[in-house]
Amino acid sequence: METYQSMPKVELHAHLNGSARDSTLLELARVLGEKGVIVFSDVEHVIMKSDRSLHEVFKLFDLIHILTTDHKIITRITKEVVEDFASENVVYLELRTTPKKNDSIGMTKCSYMEAVIEGLKAVTAVDVAFMTHDMDAGTGVDSVLLTDTCNGTARKKIYVRLLLSIDRRETTEAAMETVKLALELRHVGVVGIDLSGNPIVGEWTTFLPALKFAREQGLCITLHCGEVPNPTEIGSMLDFLPQRIGHACCFEEEEWKKLKSFNIPVEICLTSNIRTNTISSLDVHHFADLYKAKHPLTLCTDDVGVFSTSLSSEYKIAASAFGLGKRELFQLARNAVEFVFADDLVKSDLREIFNSAAKRLDVLP
Numbered sequence: 555m556e557t558y559q560s561m562p563k564v565e566l567h568a569h570l571n572g573s574a575r576d577s578t579l580l581e582l583a584r585v586l587g588e589k590g591v592i593v594f595s596d597v598e599h600v601i602m603k604s605d606r607s608l609h610e611v612f613k614l615f616d617l618i619h620i621l622t623t624d625h626k627i628i629t630r631i632t633k634e635v636v637e638d639f640a641s642e643n644v645v646y647l648e649l650r651t652t653p654k655k656n657d658s659i660g661m662t663k664c665s666y667m668e669a670v671i672e673g674l675k676a677v678t679a680v681d682v683a684f685m686t687h688d689m690d691a692g693t694g695v696d697s698v699l700l701t702d703t704c705n706g707t708a709r710k711k712i713y714v715r716l717l718l719s720i721d722r723r724e725t726t727e728a729a730m731e732t733v734k735l736a737l738e739l740r741h742v743g744v745v746g747i748d749l750s751g752n753p754i755v756g757e758w759t760t761f762l763p764a765l766k767f768a769r770e771q772g773l774c775i776t777l778h779c780g781e782v783p784n785p786t787e788i789g790s791m792l793d794f795l796p797q798r799i800g801h802a803c804c805f806e807e808e809e810w811k812k813l814k815s816f817n818i819p820v821e822i823c824l825t826s827n828i829r830t831n832t833i834s835s836l837d838v839h840h841f842a843d844l845y846k847a848k849h850p851l852t853l854c855t856d857d858v859g860v861f862s863t864s865l866s867s868e869y870k871i872a873a874s875a876f877g878l879g880k881r882e883l884f885q886l887a888r889n890a891v892e893f894v895f896a897d898d899l900v901k902s903d904l905r906e907i908f909n910s911a912a913k914r915l916d917v918l919p
């Protein structure tokens with residue numbers, strides 16, 4: 555595991571609420587249990603269960619949202635999630651979350667996002683580079699592993715960029731509100747829009763106006779695509795030419811051809827696909843074919859908390875399931891730099907980080 559942990563890594567598909575620690579969720583559930591809002595033992599059982607169908611996963615998200623939809627708690631889980639990724643040497647994290655509105659506690663989509671940003675500021679264990687203007691100032695080079703010039707000790711840094719998710723349950727207007735919010739928050743690291751949520755809910759065309767507007771305004775777009783079989787939707791999503799897609803589990807021959815000819819990078823979430831049974835086993839996972847075809851792809855976690863995984867574990871699983879060596883894994887991690895939604899200054903700094911790590915870890919090509 556050490557090999558996978560010490561390697562710098564880039565995480566491009568992580569949902570905030572799905573990445574919350576079990577221990578935090580249990581603590582929150584206990585508090586609500588004491589207040590009589592929920593029955594703790596029922597919730598404990600659901601949180602600790604490890605094998606869940608896709609349907610059950612979305613029921614769990616509804617429960618998680620009951621526990622976490624509060625400004626202070628959102629700040630706390632954001633802080634913890636960033637710290638957890640940084641602790642396993644994730645050097646660039648693109649964290650996605652669905653801005654939520656809850657009138658009963660005075661929460662707007664905007665105040666929800668302010669709570670997320672407070673969480674980024676609250677991290678103390680590592681330095682978090684998330685303000686886009688940080689990069690415009692000074693030299694522009696903001697190394698992730700900087701040496702503290704005063705005492706010579708290395709202090710870890712992690713780049714964080716945010717994607718705002720549109721939930722498939724939302725209306726066109728609600729999706730548009732999310733895109734407008736994303737545009738207002740570009741200076742604090744919002745770089746794009748994600749379409750996610752239960753794949754059997756909603757119609758792709760509902761979100762199209764908001765996604766088109768987002769693209770016209772220069773936001774990057776990633777879509778959950780083909781998590782369930784739906785050829786018409788998959789075809790239209792690919793024709794939209796998103797910068798990346800997530801999952802691509804239920805593609806047919808025609809869709810593979812299209813994906814490959816458009817060269818759209820795929821965010822691969824191995825454990826998530828197996829746990830939710832969208833792919834029956836790693837032997838038949840599309841990672842192998844895409845990797846062999848040199849199609850752009852990146853390993854991601856999806857929901858570290860919900861699927862009890864980590865990005866290092868996903869690399870370990872890929873190594874053993876697909877017979878990849880240390881150099882190939884390192885290259886896989888390094889390739890992800892080319893698919894990040896952050897600007898070129900961040901990208902070139904990340905390339906530097908991987909170059910120096912290649913020497914340190916003895917994985918030069």
Ligand code: 6MZ
Nearest residue numbers: 569570571572615651652719721750751778
């Ligand atoms: C589709 C998913 C997902 O946004 O509240 N989400 N959507 N497929 C998946 N695969 C298992 N995993 C997570 O994080 C939780 C939300 O992310 C989406 C769902 O909309 C879920 O409610 P946030 O931070």
